[in-house]
Amino acid sequence: MAKSVHSQLLKILQQEDINFLLTNRIPRRLATRWMGWFSRIESPALARAAIAVWRLFADLDLTESKKTSFGSLRDCFTRELRAGARPLDGDPSILVSPCDGIVGASGTVRGTELFQAKGFPYRLEDLLIDPELVETYRDGTYVTLRLTSSMYHRFHAPHDATVERVTYVSGDTWNVNPIALKRVERLFCRNERAVLRLRLAAGGHPVALVPVAAILVASIRLHFLDVVMNMNYRGAADIACATRVRRGDELGWFEHGSTIIVFAPRGFRLCDGIADGTKIRMGQRLMVLP
Known part of the structure; x- marks a missing residue:
């Protein structure tokens, strides 16, 4: 039941008119400032809750992350990766x-x-x-x-x-x-x-x-x-x-x-x-x- 509700919600949010309305026809600068403030709150419990909600709407994969727990949402957004997770092409050309x-x-x-x-x-x-x-x-x-x-x-x-x-x-x-x-x-x-x-x-x-x-x-x-x-x-x-x-x-x-x-x-x-x-x-x- 929960999966069905989640699937239906994603379908609604992916509709172009609704997506554009929700992500652009809002006070963009105010929303951006608020997210900047919220993401910096140092609280591991709050970060875990926010990441759980985030995972409902995005394919968030933290298996390559250098850290396994985060003190804030921003800490997760700006995460470093484990050594070797992104090998470089060595061709100088x-x-x-x-x-x-x-x-x-x-x-x-x-x-x-x-x-x-x-x-x-x-x-x-x-x-x-x-x-x-x-x-x-x-x-x-x-x-x-x-x-x-x-x-x-x-x-x-x-x-x-x-x-x-x-x-x-x-x-x-x-x-x-x-x-x-x-x-x-x-x-x-x-x-x-x-x-x-x-x-x-x-x-x-x-x-x-x-x-x-x-x-x-x-x-x-x-x-x-x-x-x-x-x-x-x-x-x-x-x-x-x-x-x-x-x-x-x-x-x-x-x-x-x-x-x-x-x-x-x-x-x-x-x-x-x-x-x-x-x-x-x-x-x-x-x-x-x-």
């Missing part, structure tokens, strides 16, 4: 995935136009802001990686590189699931996001990672900066860096789940098998270097 995710729109940037979903284009100018950066990735290659709430939320360096600059862009907190991407134009350009500029050790190629926040998850933590970028952030919007990282080094995390868009200039190409709906894990093959 390959750019690996920086995170676990589901591949969304991907392919070649047409001039400065690309897609968030079929029929919903947006422009590099609106996402990246900086005209120089727009020219860098004109006619380049991109791939959108969506992290669901139950996935591993930390992201890593896709290759040996130097992080040269981080740009923070404040914005909204629309849901970034496929239902919203088919309804809200230029969604990624509306949301809170950061632009991480990397210079690969191999060939000096520039690569950009754009973590995009979403409802309940407008918080991005970067290890090499002593700040948390979220709706309360009032620091510098453009931060120069000179941080060397190795392939697979942890760069930071999202606090709940969201999206990372990876950009590479002309000459890069997507690896075989990278297509809409493909599940990928951090460290697996993503792009081939020129």
Whole structure:
């Protein structure tokens, strides 16, 4: 009986109109602030209860987690994995995935136009802001990686590189699931996001990672900066860096789940098998270097 009720509830929540209404037509910023507060409450008992409810609506697998118990819900969201849980592809000609995710729109940037979903284009100018950066990735290659709430939320360096600059862009907190991407134009350009500029050790190629926040998850933590970028952030919007990282080094995390868009200039190409709906894990093959 309980399984039947649960199944019916999931079917209702998966209906596009209801899902969009429940996850977008609410006070998004208020809901995000509340979740940020709630997820930080230090109480193992409360965390266990919240995780049990979470498991009713998501396929949460904690078998790879480094920890078996959590002091808060945030502690679970930002969990580390056991050593060896994400083996890295060692081919130096390959750019690996920086995170676990589901591949969304991907392919070649047409001039400065690309897609968030079929029929919903947006422009590099609106996402990246900086005209120089727009020219860098004109006619380049991109791939959108969506992290669901139950996935591993930390992201890593896709290759040996130097992080040269981080740009923070404040914005909204629309849901970034496929239902919203088919309804809200230029969604990624509306949301809170950061632009991480990397210079690969191999060939000096520039690569950009754009973590995009979403409802309940407008918080991005970067290890090499002593700040948390979220709706309360009032620091510098453009931060120069000179941080060397190795392939697979942890760069930071999202606090709940969201999206990372990876950009590479002309000459890069997507690896075989990278297509809409493909599940990928951090460290697996993503792009081939020129």
